Amino acid sequence: MMLKKSLKKPLLQRFKISYVAMFIALLLLAVSALPNLYPSKSWLNISIESQSQLIKNIPSQKSVIDFLNQHNFMVDQSTLGSKSDSSSINVLLQVPTKSAAAQRALKSEYPYFDVKIVTHQTSPAWLQQLGLEPIKLGLDLNGGVLFVLDVDLVKAQQEQLDSAYEQTKSIIRDEKARGVRVQKNEQGFELHALRSAKESLIGVQAQVLKRFQRLVATKQTQGSMTTVAFSFSEQGSSTFNKEVMSQTLTTLRGRIEELGITEALTQRQGKQRIRIELPGVQDPAEAKRIIGATASLDFYQLKESGGKTFDLQNGGTINLDPIVIFSGQHINNAHSGRDEWGKPLVQLSLDNQGGEAMSAFSKRNIGKPMATVYSEYYKNAQGEVVKKSEVINVANIAQHLSRQFSITNMQSPQAAQDLALLLRAGSLTAPVTIVQEQTIGPSLGAENITNGLAALMLGMGITLAFMAIWYRGLGLVANVALVLNLTALVGLMSLLPGVVLTLPGIAGLVLTIGMAVDTNVIIFERIKEERRKGRAPYQAIEQGYQQAFTTIFDANITTMITAIILFSIGYGPIKGFAITLALGLITSVFTGVYVSKALSQAVYLKLTSKTGAQA
Known part of the structure; x- marks a missing residue:
């Protein structure tokens, strides 16, 4: 009698703090799981x-x-x-x-x-005030659209070389470099200079390399003619491609935000492809029209002689200085509207760099015209990606402009709205082509949710029944831990940003239940072995959990490594499965080892308390 009381007191003192910590953790996860009971x-x-x-x-x-x-x-x-x-x-x-x-x-x-x-959200206000939301559903559960886009990096490099070529011609004219001429070649372009123009050649070459730092110059002399060829260096090409992919991802994410889609997944897939998942999108045509658009906007000065020839939107041609005053990347904001005569226009707001360029240019050119060039890529009849540029607006600069001004004479209100949206989100420096498109209807997504949850409930019900029948008292402990595990996993997935539940993710939930039960089976069999050796119940529980932990830890670590690999190289549903599996491993160890151990010890102490009272 006295021995049992002295044993009970230190046990309660030892586990009191751990019990409180586990209770708080489970309570927080349960609260974060509550919004899933209120569908959006x-x-x-x-x-x-x-x-x-x-x-x-x-x-x-x-x-x-x-x-x-x-x-x-x-x-x-x-x-x-x-x-x-x-x-x-x-x-x-x-x-x-x-x-x-x-x-x-x-x-x-x-x-x-x-x-x-x-x-x-339909959840109670107090949950929304805490910032808690239900689990984000993936494409296969919520319905929506999948796009896979190919980014033409070769075309982007060629556009960069073409721009360098045009600017080199302007540099030669501005520097009055007599005896120096430029022409294109297969790798880029090259300068040719007579021996008498050596100094001019050096000056032009230095300016070109200063403006285009990704290029490398190769010099060759034959007789009295010196040739300097410009092309992308190997490192410059790699860096340029990374910058283009990064800029394209940023731009596409901006366009998706402009469409009001908050749960989209945009990620790089392979060397030059981008995968976009738009869960819940009900208008695929609208999303495709905006995401697949490759429009850009640039502002040029008119050139009376020489320069580069552009087509006018209403017919005819015009010559412009090949050097851009500023481009769409310096536009901070853009809104469609109407002028005093009711005609559609786009109001622009520039960043500091664009504002300074516009201010300096307009101050020097008051009364002179400035052209707005709209460019987009499209596929011709031969399937080749071609860039089409046309002047959509030519207006005289009436006054000193700065960071805010308007583009007038837009064709229609819809054209003004689309242009404003694209400019707000940013222009693409490389053409993108939609190579895969898949639409999943909301009804199919709802059916997937129903079937997936039915499979989850069936698997969990059979597991709970088996554990209760086979292990009885300990089985009830395992069942409580299993329910807590599922609750904790749902709460953790709801709490972490970027976690999306997919149909394979539901399969991961089912697998998590199996692994959590496997953890308890290993522990309970060890406890049985200890009881057969004649150990007391408390000692058998302590030894069973202690001896099984190494085996459980090793098994979960190897599975966690697999989940990390799947997450690193997988896309879409595979990544969703990997996330659910990895988080499920964490919660199953927490509830299957620590929580179930605490419950088992609590049950033992309760039993010993009753036995001691009877004694």
Whole structure:
């Protein structure tokens, strides 16, 4: 009697702190898992463009809802919102999967409406205030679109060489380098100079290498003629390709954000391909039109003689200085709007570098024209990627400009909106081609969720029943740990940014349950062995967990290495499976070893307490 009481007291003191720590960790993970009980809903956000406030007879909320109902887009509920520059209406359809079709219908009927599909959380306000959200669903569960884009790095390098060639011609003219001429070759371009023009050649070469640091110059002399060939160095080519891929990824992510898609996955795939997953996207055509666009904008000075010839948008040609005043990469912001005559325009805001270039140029050229050149890549009849550039605007500089000005005479409001979106997100320095496109409907995604969860529940139910029947008391401990493991895993996946649940991820959840049970089976069999040796229950539990830990640790480490490799080299669903598996290993060790050990010891202490009381 006295021995048991003295044993109980130090045990409780020893495990009190660990019990509290485990309880707090499990409680935090359980709270972070709660938002998954409240699925998000897709709403239509309808607002009036700020430039359209002067339009009379703007339809009311009731007329908009009536329009949707008449076109079989049955409205479930609607709310009014407010913005600083316009009123807005939020509409939830009875069938949210029709939101994209309703969006197109509203834009067609009311062209001055800004209609977006937004996701609203339905979880309690206190969870939202904590910043907790449900697990982000992947493409195969939420529906959406998959794009695989090929980035033409060869074309990007050729464009860089062409730009260097054009600027070299301007350098020769500006420096008045007589006896020096430039011409293209297969690798890039080259300078030819007579012996008498040696000093001029050195000066031109130095300026070219200063402007284009990725190029390397190779000098060769034959008789009285000296030739300097310019091409990409091996290191310069590699660095340029990395910069182009990085810039392309950044630009595409910016365009996706402009589309209002917050759960997209954009990552590099191989040497020159980019994989884009857009879960929840209901309008693939809109996403394809914006993401696949390769438009860029540059501003040039007119050149009366010489220079580079460009086509005018309305026909004819014009000569421009080949050196760009500034390009689209210096544009901070862009918005479509209308001028005082109601014609569409794009309002631009430049960064400091672009603003300084514009300020210096406009100050020197007040009263002179400046051209805006719009460029885009497309495939011709032969399947070759071709760059088309045309002048969309030529305007006289009426005053000293700085960081803000407008591009007028746009063809249509839609053209102005698209150009503004592309400029906000950034222009692409290399042509991109969509080589793979796959669309998964929301209904198929919902079916995948239902089937996946059914498989998870079936596997978990059979496992719980087996453990309860086979191991009885210890089996109940394992079942509690198993439920806590699943809760902790869901909470951890909800808590970590960038974690996306896919259909293979659900398979990872099922596998995690199996591994967690395997952990308990190893431990319980060791406990049985210790009990057969005649050890007391508490000692058998202590030795069972201690002896099994090394085996469990080794097995989980080898599986973790596999998960890390899959995550490193895999894409899409494979990466989703690897993430779920890796996180599941962490939670299964936590609950299967530490939590279940604490529960087993707590049960033993409870039993010894009752036995001692009876004694």
